[in-house]
Amino acid sequence: MPTARTLLDKIWDDHVVCSPAGELPLLYIDRHLVHEVTSPQAFEGLRLAGRKVRRPEATFATPDHNVPTSDRRLPIADPISKQQIDTLRANCREFGVRLFDLDDADQGIVHVIGPELGITQPGMTIVCGDSHTATHGALGSLAFGIGTSEVEHVLATQTLRQAKPKSLELRVEGRLPPGVTAKDIVLYLIGRISTEGGVGHVIEYTGECIRSLGMEQRMTVCNMSIEAGARAGMIAPDAITFDYLRGRDLAPQGAAFDAAVARWEKLPSDPGAAYDRVEIFQAADVVPQVTWGTNPAQVTGVDATVPDPGRFADPNDRSSAERALEYMGLAGGTRIVDIPLDRVFIGSCTNSRIEDLRAAASVVRGYRVAATVRAMVVPGSGRVKRQAEAEGLDRVFRDAGFDWREAGCSMCLGMNPDTLAPQERCASTSNRNFEGRQGKGGRTHLVSPAMAAAAAVRGHFVDIRDWQFK
Amino acid sequence: MQPFTTHTGIVAALDRANVDTDQIIPKQFLKRIERTGFGQFLFFDWRFLADGGLDPDFELNRPAAAGASVLLARRNFGCGSSREHAPWALADYGFRAVIAPTFADIFFNNCFQNGMVPIRLDEADVDELFRRAAAAAAAGGQYRMTVDLQACTVSDDAGFSRSFTVDPFRRQCLLEGLDDIGLSLRHTDEIGAWEAAHGLPAVSG
Numbered sequence: 001m002p003t004a005r006t007l008l009d010k011i012w013d014d015h016v017v018c019s020p021a022g023e024l025p026l027l028y029i030d031r032h033l034v035h036e037v038t039s040p041q042a043f044e045g046l047r048l049a050g051r052k053v054r055r056p057e058a059t060f061a062t063p064d065h066n067v068p069t070s071d072r073r074l075p076i077a078d079p080i081s082k083q084q085i086d087t088l089r090a091n092c093r094e095f096g097v098r099l100f101d102l103d104d105a106d107q108g109i110v111h112v113i114g115p116e117l118g119i120t121q122p123g124m125t126i127v128c129g130d131s132h133t134a135t136h137g138a139l140g141s142l143a144f145g146i147g148t149s150e151v152e153h154v155l156a157t158q159t160l161r162q163a164k165p166k167s168l169e170l171r172v173e174g175r176l177p178p179g180v181t182a183k184d185i186v187l188y189l190i191g192r193i194s195t196e197g198g199v200g201h202v203i204e205y206t207g208e209c210i211r212s213l214g215m216e217q218r219m220t221v222c223n224m225s226i227e228a229g230a231r232a233g234m235i236a237p238d239a240i241t242f243d244y245l246r247g248r249d250l251a252p253q254g255a256a257f258d259a260a261v262a263r264w265e266k267l268p269s270d271p272g273a274a275y276d277r278v279e280i281f282q283a284a285d286v287v288p289q290v291t292w293g294t295n296p297a298q299v300t301g302v303d304a305t306v307p308d309p310g311r312f313a314d315p316n317d318r319s320s321a322e323r324a325l326e327y328m329g330l331a332g333g334t335r336i337v338d339i340p341l342d343r344v345f346i347g348s349c350t351n352s353r354i355e356d357l358r359a360a361a362s363v364v365r366g367y368r369v370a371a372t373v374r375a376m377v378v379p380g381s382g383r384v385k386r387q388a389e390a391e392g393l394d395r396v397f398r399d400a401g402f403d404w405r406e407a408g409c410s411m412c413l414g415m416n417p418d419t420l421a422p423q424e425r426c427a428s429t430s431n432r433n434f435e436g437r438q439g440k441g442g443r444t445h446l447v448s449p450a451m452a453a454a455a456a457v458r459g460h461f462v463d464i465r466d467w468q469f470k
Numbered sequence: 471m472q473p474f475t476t477h478t479g480i481v482a483a484l485d486r487a488n489v490d491t492d493q494i495i496p497k498q499f500l501k502r503i504e505r506t507g508f509g510q511f512l513f514f515d516w517r518f519l520a521d522g523g524l525d526p527d528f529e530l531n532r533p534a535a536a537g538a539s540v541l542l543a544r545r546n547f548g549c550g551s552s553r554e555h556a557p558w559a560l561a562d563y564g565f566r567a568v569i570a571p572t573f574a575d576i577f578f579n580n581c582f583q584n585g586m587v588p589i590r591l592d593e594a595d596v597d598e599l600f601r602r603a604a605a606a607a608a609a610g611g612q613y614r615m616t617v618d619l620q621a622c623t624v625s626d627d628a629g630f631s632r633s634f635t636v637d638p639f640r641r642q643c644l645l646e647g648l649d650d651i652g653l654s655l656r657h658t659d660e661i662g663a664w665e666a667a668h669g670l671p672a673v674s675g
Contacts, residue, residue: 018660024639028664038553039650040503049651054673068502080501087503131552131576145576147554149583157654159661163637165575195488196546196572221486231575261626295488295549316487316544323486334515415497434492434550436515 037449038129068403076347084351118248140237179465198230236268293324308332348412351429352380367468369401370459473597473647479539495523516586548577
């Protein structure tokens with residue numbers, strides 16, 4: 001074992017249960033998060049094999065992907081969505097798993113409620129049948145998405161078969177420029193290392209810029225690690241992390257919390273620890289970002305133009321750009337600020353936390369949504385919604401003409417009724433701009449909450465650095 | 471799980487990079503609570519026209535790809551979500567192997583749970599396979615390849631043969647069609663020992 005170890009090394013070493021000859025190591029899983037879409041077949045598999053959930057108390061479930069964001073007192077209109085949510089409820093009851101159900105005050109997007117309730121803690125291994133599980137790495141845990149067969153494996157054994165991933169340090173030096181947010185940083189990084197730049201790796205984000213981010217901004221960065229192809233993303237825990245966790249419902253309390261902090265303080269990578277790869281970026285180079293294509297690496301600054309596909313040297317990149325521009329209904333050379341919008345979506349596990357809503361509300365305050373735009377805000381959890389309402393943010397949004405909704409994944413993936421119509425163009429604070437992601441034929445541009453809010457007001461993209469705050 | 475030893479089948483050439491799981495199986499089809507029946511929705515938004523008919527231009531709908539069981543694609547295949555519905559849909563449609571220069575990690579892992587082999591080949595080799603598939607299609611025929619998991623080779627009957635690497639444990643599980651949960655449960659004592667060493671209460675029965 002090397003003497004100087006990375007954060008990843010330390011968590012990995014601590015969780016290897018055994019490495020039997022000729023087999024992949026078994027990694028112990030501390031927390032397993034479950035939602036309605038990727039779990040029914042796993043529970044069914046347990047039932048068919050007569051198996052139990054090994055540690056129900058380490059397993060937490062909530063419905064989020066499918067849930068309506070309209071009035072919760074009304075029945076769910078889509079019978080298949082309802083069946084999936086009913087199935088989750090029945091499975092949780094049968095196997096003894098704690099469920100934050102639709103009518104629970106703490107229901108929300110699984111990656112919002114995990115940290116918020118203190119389920120997520122530094123040094124833990126955390127999995128969920130969802131690729132955005134990397135979000136939890138913001139608190140210094142090793143958290144990654146798994147398939148449904150692996151969900152079943154974790155339920156039955158509390159372990160996972162895993163080869164150790166490689167480590168990739170993405171260092172962002174310098175201070176965050178004004179108007180630039182965590183979302184812009186991570187979109188910029190994906191644009192630089194590509195959608196497969198992180199394949200086979202766990203990213204550790206380091207550097208002054210990352211250290212200066214608040215807890216929720218760190219979650220935004222780690223959340224999108226998968227869009228760079230990475231297995232997971234993580235940030236070393238520090239005083240910001242510990243302050244965030246102190247007093248959270250399911251975090252250690254009192255003396256136990258202090259003891260936990262003493263353990264967590266040993267987690268950050270040792271000086272001189274070696275990463276398999278290191279890439280260094282300067283925060284000063286980052287401007288507010290807008291995606292123009294159909295994957296998150298097809299991104300540029302708000303002050304730039306849509307690229308001409310001919311400028312890509314790589315034939316794969318060129319044909320991808322051509323296909324993307326045709327789908328997006330855009331021509332190379334168009335200024336980003338000249339792109340008009342039909343819809344604005346503020347929400348998703350990337351950007352639906354209270355700091356995101358505060359940032360968006362500060363832009364919107366005193367303005368009206370453009371007559372040509374339909375805009376909605378979907379808080380990430382019941383708690384975020386109540387907090388926002390206590391601060392009067394809901395009134396800021398409603399007064400401006402935004403819809404103010406109940407918590408869920410909503411139009412990030414459009415499994416519920418919140419979808420784009422064909423050719424509708426949307427500024428979205430979510431994480432994927434894939435073809436059809438928000439609705440068949442819909443056109444998604446990924447941006448930060450502040451950029452989305454400003455676009456809602458103007459009806460087209462604007463450079464948030466020029467915004468007149470009221 | 472269906473074992474995989476060797477398989478010969480028709481190649482469908484999908485000449486696109488970054489094929490994401492939202493394309494492989496769009497979200498409106500994720501609401502089923504079974505593992506089966508997803509093949510009919512594979513590549514739904516690309517495969518079907520607005521009137522519900524097959525789009526004759528889409529690669530899988532061309533005569534050269536009729537009955538295909540080996541999918542050839544460009545890099546970063548299966549990027550995006552963790553949904554195992556993507557390999558379920560490919561397997562249910564009839565695919566037993568996917569060949570690409572690179573794959574997204576979660577999709578790659580998910581394939582092994584479903585009797586399907588993801589095969590990484592060099593970009594130049596993948597280029598060559600696309601050329602061979604295109605030549606066969608231009609001649610009005612179909613292109614066939616053989617995947618031999620025992621020998622870890624992919625080949626055609628016109629002189630192309632390459633070996634590929636696969637994790638030995640995953641390979642063994644596929645060759646024998648093993649239930650990997652059953653395998654892991656053989657290590658219950660070690661799991662219990664880990665829990666005890668980390669201060670967790672013992673799991674009863």
